[in-house]
Amino acid sequence: MNSIPTYCAQIPEAGLRAALRQDRPEIIGKISASGLKGRGGAGFPTAVKWNFAAAAQAERKFIICNADEGEPGTFKDRVILMEHPDLVFEGMTIAGKAVGAREGILFLRGEYTYLRSALEETLAKRRRCNLLGKTILGSPLEFDIRIFIGAGAYICGEETALIECLEGFRGEPRNRPPFPVNTGYLGYPSVVNNVETLAWAACILANGPQWFKSVGTEKSTGRKIFSISGDCRRPGVYEFPLGITVAQLLQEVDGADARAVQIGGASGQCVPARDFARTIAFEDIPTGGSVIVFGPQRDMLDMLHNFLEFFTDESCGQCAPCRLGNAKLLEGVEMLQAGSCSMAYLKELCGLGETMQVASKCGLGQSSPSAFLSVVEHFREEIMGRTLNRRG
Amino acid sequence: MLMTERERCAAEIRALADKLGHNRTSLVPILLEVKRKYHHINSYAMQVIGDLLGIHPVEVHSVVSFYAFLGERHQGRFVIRLCRTISCDMQGKDRVMRQLENDLGIRFGQTTADGSFTLEWANCMGMCDQGPALLVNDRIFTRVTPEKVHEILEECRRVFGVHAAESKEVHLV
Numbered sequence: 001m002n003s004i005p006t007y008c009a010q011i012p013e014a015g016l017r018a019a020l021r022q023d024r025p026e027i028i029g030k031i032s033a034s035g036l037k038g039r040g041g042a043g044f045p046t047a048v049k050w051n052f053a054a055a056a057q058a059e060r061k062f063i064i065c066n067a068d069e070g071e072p073g074t075f076k077d078r079v080i081l082m083e084h085p086d087l088v089f090e091g092m093t094i095a096g097k098a099v100g101a102r103e104g105i106l107f108l109r110g111e112y113t114y115l116r117s118a119l120e121e122t123l124a125k126r127r128r129c130n131l132l133g134k135t136i137l138g139s140p141l142e143f144d145i146r147i148f149i150g151a152g153a154y155i156c157g158e159e160t161a162l163i164e165c166l167e168g169f170r171g172e173p174r175n176r177p178p179f180p181v182n183t184g185y186l187g188y189p190s191v192v193n194n195v196e197t198l199a200w201a202a203c204i205l206a207n208g209p210q211w212f213k214s215v216g217t218e219k220s221t222g223r224k225i226f227s228i229s230g231d232c233r234r235p236g237v238y239e240f241p242l243g244i245t246v247a248q249l250l251q252e253v254d255g256a257d258a259r260a261v262q263i264g265g266a267s268g269q270c271v272p273a274r275d276f277a278r279t280i281a282f283e284d285i286p287t288g289g290s291v292i293v294f295g296p297q298r299d300m301l302d303m304l305h306n307f308l309e310f311f312t313d314e315s316c317g318q319c320a321p322c323r324l325g326n327a328k329l330l331e332g333v334e335m336l337q338a339g340s341c342s343m344a345y346l347k348e349l350c351g352l353g354e355t356m357q358v359a360s361k362c363g364l365g366q367s368s369p370s371a372f373l374s375v376v377e378h379f380r381e382e383i384m385g386r387t388l389n390r391r392g
Numbered sequence: 393m394l395m396t397e398r399e400r401c402a403a404e405i406r407a408l409a410d411k412l413g414h415n416r417t418s419l420v421p422i423l424l425e426v427k428r429k430y431h432h433i434n435s436y437a438m439q440v441i442g443d444l445l446g447i448h449p450v451e452v453h454s455v456v457s458f459y460a461f462l463g464e465r466h467q468g469r470f471v472i473r474l475c476r477t478i479s480c481d482m483q484g485k486d487r488v489m490r491q492l493e494n495d496l497g498i499r500f501g502q503t504t505a506d507g508s509f510t511l512e513w514a515n516c517m518g519m520c521d522q523g524p525a526l527l528v529n530d531r532i533f534t535r536v537t538p539e540k541v542h543e544i545l546e547e548c549r550r551v552f553g554v555h556a557a558e559s560k561e562v563h564l565v
Contacts, residue, residue, distance in 0.1 A: 168416035186417070
């Protein structure tokens, strides 16, 4: 089966060995043919990213693995890093070869500091086995990886904010363009990829693009690792082909009585039960892997309140739509909870949400109103005219 | 702060910079180490770091004030961060919060008078399928119940030893 565990049960480092036999365009061609898209949520084609960085002329280039997994309800990268760290480092090394980078950085979120010692051991072991260093497996390829620990900021999952943090600044996203593939860490071309993306890249190099794209949909090829939590009997990390329907997924995790599912974390969208036939794929409901299940007893306003508190806290404060908008939406949810929000004001709040989607500088502010807007759209009946504040 | 304490603090930060690098790219790693060691980052430490890295202390402050794991405030030896995000919320983080506050006699955002424990909120820490989750410094605890809170606190007191002095510790006030 074309999954990460089956790949790991095969010959170790098959992906890296295959990459060493190929030149750069061949490697990028394989990734391109597989249709692999960024697994962090944005879904940008990985091959395009690699290609830009490969084409850039520079003395130094960087491969940065984004392990700043902060999206509410996401924990798959933690599990990948705990169970298959070699695969991620293998993927980074392949990316290094494809792009012409000699330096890799694993940006590990501060909350995952406890993973560090095991990861450092894995890196040391790889250096001993000649899988990192100056002449990897006897080839002229030079590549090494170091670990950088984050300091607790959700926004650093955004690639330019992550680079700001690496450079010793506040994690405030930059204007794009220029993109990191041209002007990234210290001004050098840098590829920032999600943990899972790099893991898949290694699998694809070993088994070929066909192996990967034999499942999934036309626009969303391959399998995806999901982090499933909330009101279901079997929460945890799952691997499903993209294009799976919400209903199928709920059946697998034994959460079929759900009234709604939040897909894509706090910045994703809320899917009500009547839409459970929709598919999880970049062309329908995109996700970085977070699926939070809400059972029949849940109040959607409680959920929104939690998400907007999160965004109000984690907004970097750099641009006004996000800094002020999230606070206004939170206030609006509190009014709805207290039953003191008029329909006219609710419409204004929706207008504000739409403004945030277009006017915010980075993905945080652009996506933070999604949950609010989808709850207002799908659960209007139950959020209006509250007679008591259920939160007490 | 005593002159001798200042000197010792500056020497330790200098040693850190020698180890981690004298560039701005080392700023966050140095600050994390200072915070871990002293449990706060005061203005004197920020000046020393700014001087070593060749940047204005205000730049150092801008970074210290941005990140949740940094910050100037004095924290206890054990910083307990309880996850408040949706999945842990649905799995009963409020009851764990109440028990932590009851057992320590402080509220969230506060530090116990003896400087041992600080209670803080954390946003999603990637333990959503095993909530409620909390971090004690770098250690993770999952499926925490109000009952387990007492055990966790006792383990901190016993294993790490609030009274067993860390020989190198210095309090900068």
